[in-house]
Amino acid sequence: VRFIFAAISISILLSMFLDKNMRKYDITNNEKKGKDIKRETYRDYFQISTGVITIAIFAFEGIKGRILILLAVLIIYLAGNILYLNNKNRIADIVYMMEREDTKLGLGSMYLAAGFLLVLSFTRSLPVIYISAFMIMIGDSLATIIGMKIRSRKLIYNKRKSIAGFMAMLLPSFLFGLFFFVYFYSAIYALGGTFAESISNKIADDNITIPISIVVLHLIIAMA
Template identity: 30%
Template sequence: MREIYRQTIHLVFGVLIAFSVLIFKKQLIIPLIVSIVIGICLYFLCKRYYIPIVSDLLNLCKREKEDGKGAIYFAIGMLISLILIDDIKAVFFGILVFAVGDSLATIIGIRGKLKIKYFGKTVEGFLAFFISASLILYPFYGTYGIFVALISAFIEFVSKKIRIDDNLYLPFIVAFIINHQINICSLMNFI
């Protein structure tokens, strides 16, 4: 049940931040930096002290031995995307695909029956990510959106083997692939 709460928060805040990117664009960089600094401070404070609401929320949603690092990594991943990717629409979709796909992959994957032990994931979780990402991207990018959905779902699927929190890199990777659509499509046609 704890993971459901966690992923619901991940989903809601991720979607809100994605739409904030569309509205505020690069102006979100400073608030994100401030949020990251505050998040890091709260992370260390909560390890030593009880902070009303914050500690309760962390206790409700934390994974074992994590204490909210995922949220900080997610903010850093979004910041990296905002700084390095010029196309705001690509950043928006990178964050949105990750927020929705990652949350649904976990929520559905928890109950999945087809486990791939090597990756520590389920086929159902992979499909949840892929289908949700496809539904988000296809109306705007057509078959290229499905390609991006497949690549991002695969990266999320193998993320435990990468050993870097996927919150850090997946929003950026999705945004990067979308941002370089013309170059990648040209390469795919060349091959």
């Protein structure tokens, strides 16, 4: 099953990185991030609800929840393509309300799906899956919401990210991680994932940098 997750994740990422139009949309997506507070808020609240549902699926189904997540990704991907081709309807209007201006429909969702499937392809550990879902879908959204609404100093190494946004992701992620890890490991995952989010606009989408950082940390901890 993990090979299937890896194949789908890598296929999505390659198609997005190698396609010139997709790279152009990605640049636009990063430039527009945080500019429209109302649109970003809708988008982030939806992403938070997605994170809650994802965590609930694994809480009730255990590791078998991976299959439900895979089915959900395929269905959403299909629905997104249908809406992209037939965008003159009420459902498409609602979906576009949560997309950044001049950005391809579903771009963020594709990155999120690819990133989370990447995590699932590397681990069967439920605690790691839980912290991944929280940081990718909830912590990242909290960073954006708080970062937009609370004025604070910018990070020294990235002037597009704020200390308020950084802490809004770091602290909840650390506290959530305490349900599954000892203090040290919870702090490592929270700090690593939050740092990955804080440098995302310089490297790649945060839906990619966060899961990669968690996978790397998981592998290092597993070998320790």
